[in-house]
Amino acid sequence: MVTVNNGLKFYGEYENIMEYKFTYNDNYEDFASGRVIYHMGGEPTFPVRLTLELYERCLQYSQKKKDIILYDCCCGGAYMLTILGLLKGDTISKIYGSDTDSKRLKLAADNLGLLTEAGLMRRKEELEAHYATYGKASHREALQSVDRIEKMLSKDIETEVFYRNVLVPGELSFTPDMIITDVPYGNMAEWSEGSGGINQMMDALSEICSKDTILCVCMDKKQKIQTEKYVRLERQQVGKRKFEIYRK
Numbered sequence: 001m002v003t004v005n006n007g008l009k010f011y012g013e014y015e016n017i018m019e020y021k022f023t024y025n026d027n028y029e030d031f032a033s034g035r036v037i038y039h040m041g042g043e044p045t046f047p048v049r050l051t052l053e054l055y056e057r058c059l060q061y062s063q064k065k066k067d068i069i070l071y072d073c074c075c076g077g078a079y080m081l082t083i084l085g086l087l088k089g090d091t092i093s094k095i096y097g098s099d100t101d102s103k104r105l106k107l108a109a110d111n112l113g114l115l116t117e118a119g120l121m122r123r124k125e126e127l128e129a130h131y132a133t134y135g136k137a138s139h140r141e142a143l144q145s146v147d148r149i150e151k152m153l154s155k156d157i158e159t160e161v162f163y164r165n166v167l168v169p170g171e172l173s174f175t176p177d178m179i180i181t182d183v184p185y186g187n188m189a190e191w192s193e194g195s196g197g198i199n200q201m202m203d204a205l206s207e208i209c210s211k212d213t214i215l216c217v218c219m220d221k222k223q224k225i226q227t228e229k230y231v232r233l234e235r236q237q238v239g240k241r242k243f244e245i246y247r248k
């Protein structure tokens, strides 16, 4: 239902105007997918500013403000995780990503490798070789981005990617402080290995969340979370997407 209140449109309980509370409309081109961060053709990308905003909002709810153990249970190529490792690394101690797709897991490992000096230098050598061969401006600009990103690496963050079907309950070797995930929707990948979709995921995840874990799920407008296992802390529509933040 759409209601109009003081000129602002509300869709049910979702506010349709995204107000960024913690992040600026900065230039994030150094982090564009495919520039330094690896990109696989056809892979979805997620806006950098929105990724940072979601993390900051979750951090507000989190008891812990540093040494965060961050997990994305549908990590794809770990674009979101890599952005957070690069730009919020001072508050993060460990990053875990899991997915069911082996190609995406390989991409995720390569991207999370960029959070280390050695991984970033490997990427620099690749880009230098591309620039020497093709002389493209895009490769030169990517090399300039590498130099800026290198200055941001303050510490090595421990990272791990692994296969896991998020629809199946089970234990993990760690308890995440924060889960931020962008689930399959539309042409942005489909649910695999299960038919229960987002609510099956929420049920399965409740087994690995502590009472302090903050969980942020991004989805399309059609997906509806109905759960009694969590308390919803906020929800917001952003263009075609919406996100909801939960705690048990």
Ligand SMILES: C[S@@+](CC[C@H](N)C(=O)[O-])C[C@H]1O[C@@H](n2cnc3c(N)ncnc32)[C@H](O)[C@@H]1O
Pocket: 044, 046, 072, 073, 074, 075, 076, 077, 078, 079, 080, 081, 098, 099, 100, 101, 104, 164, 165, 166, 167, 181, 182, 183, 184, 185, 188, 189, 190, 191, 192, 193, 194
């Ligand atoms: C929208 S993409 C995530 C993109 C990711 N956030 C990034 O930053 O690159 C959704 C991902 O969910 C994965 N997926 C689909 N079904 C899954 C399942 N049952 N368990 C775990 N991951 C699944 C897909 O392989 C896909 O990589």
